[in-house]
Amino acid sequence: xxxxxxxxxxxxxSPGERATLSCRASQSVSSNLAWYQQKxxxxxxxxxxxxxxxxxxxPARFSxxxxxxxxxxxxxxxxxEDFAVYYCQQYNNWPPLFTFGPGxxxxxx
Amino acid sequence: QLQLQESGPGLVKPSETLSLTCTVSxxxxxxxxxxxxxxxxxPGKGLEWIGSIYYSGSTYYNPSLKSxxxxxxxxxxNQFSLKLSSVTAADTAVYYCAxxxxxxxxPDWFDPWGQGTxxxxxx
Numbered sequence: 001x002x003x004x005x006x007x008x009x010x011x012x013x014s015p016g017e018r019a020t021l022s023c024r025a026s027q028s029v030s031s032n033l034a035w036y037q038q039k040x041x042x043x044x045x046x047x048x049x050x051x052x053x054x055x056x057x058x059p060a061r062f063s064x065x066x067x068x069x070x071x072x073x074x075x076x077x078x079x080x081e082d083f084a085v086y087y088c089q090q091y092n093n094w095p096p097l098f099t100f101g102p103g104x105x106x107x108x109x
Numbered sequence: 110q111l112q113l114q115e116s117g118p119g120l121v122k123p124s125e126t127l128s129l130t131c132t133v134s135x136x137x138x139x140x141x142x143x144x145x146x147x148x149x150x151x152p153g154k155g156l157e158w159i160g161s162i163y164y165s166g167s168t169y170y171n172p173s174l175k176s177x178x179x180x181x182x183x184x185x186x187n188q189f190s191l192k193l194s195s196v197t198a199a200d201t202a203v204y205y206c207a208x209x210x211x212x213x214x215x216p217d218w219f220d221p222w223g224q225g226t227x228x229x230x231x232x
Contacts (some may be wrong), residue, residue, distance in 0.1 A: 001172075034218035043205055044156065046220035055220060087156055091217045096169040098158040098216075 002026050002090050004101035012109040019075040021104045023088035028068045032092035035064055035073045038103075039084045047086075048073065075106075083108055111136040113206050113223035120229050121200075127193040127228055131206030138187045139164040144209040144216035147180060147191045149202040150225070157202075161209050161216040162189055169216065196230045203227050 003026040013019045023033065031051040036044035046055040048064035051071055061076040075082055088101040117129035131145070138145060146161035160170040162180045170178050174193070182189040193200060203225040209216035 032217070036219075043207075043222035043225050044219075045222070046218060049210070049218040049220075089156075089218065094215070096161065096216050097171065100156040100158070102155045 001097060002029060002093060002099055004088055004090055004099050006086075006088060006101035006104045008104060009102070010105045010107060012107055013078050014109045015080060016077050017109075019078055019082075019106055021073040021075075021086055021106070023066075023071040023073070023101050025069045025071075025090055025092075029090040029092035031067045032090055033064075033066070033071050034089045034091065035062075036087045036089065037082075037084045038087065044087060078106070082106065111208065111221060113208065113221065115204060115206050115223045115226040117226065117228070119227060120231065121196055122232050123197055123230055124195055127191070127196050127200060127204075127230070129191045129204055129206075129226065129228070131189050131191075131223060133187045133189075133208075138182065138189065139184050142211055144169075144211050145182065145189045146207050146209045146216060146219060148205045148207060148219065148222075149200075150205070151199075151202045152227075159191065159193075159204075163211075198230050201228065201230045 005024045007022045033051045035048040038044040052064045063074045065072050085103045085105045087103045112134045114132045121127045144161040147159040160180045162168045177194045179192040205225045207219035207222040
């Protein structure tokens with residue numbers, strides 16, 4: 001099983017500032033990585049797939065990068081609606097065995 | 110716009126079987142471009158993939174749950190279902206259904222998700 005880790009566990013950021021979230025895989029997942037945003041009481045929402053492709057309707061301030069074992073989600077200028085928990089998910093296994101990271105909570109500084 | 114809605118009992122007794130259904134609206138479950146999956150989230154914790162199914166009935170399960178999980182599909186009702194047997198308190202979670210893109214013939218990322226349903230295992 002590929003183990004996903006995320007850092008930091010909590011990121012305190014002021015509105016308008018840049019947030020950089022990290023995700024690491026225990027072995028290479030190529031570019032088979034997605035990012036999700038989850039707000040309290042809501043289902044996760046897809047932000048990024050293929051490590052760097054924004055999902056439909058996702059603002060340009062969200063960007064993803066990386067490949068192999070190291071990935072980054074960057075929020076260029078945090079808006080009030082961006083304070084949430086962010087999860088990464090790998091989908092590189094065959095047969096499929098999807099695993100998620102433990103999440104990074106982005107809260108208001 | 111595709112929507113998914115989970116339904117089923119919110120309370121299940123230990124050792125019994127948890128049964129949930131996901132109803133898909135705004136699109137066909139028989140699309141060759143997608144799989145359909147279940148993911149769960151214990152209160153205050155992270156996400157765990159349970160399994161995914163294709164409209165043909167082909168399934169993939171998380172090995173950690175495989176012995177207790179059955180996912181099935183009913184294309185005539187545009188629904189797919191989850192059964193988890195011999196539940197314990199550790200199975201208490203919000204259960205989500207979601208569509209999985211099949212970019213290369215097998216499931217990848219999940220989008221969109223249902224709103225989720227809390228299932229509590231307690232006597």
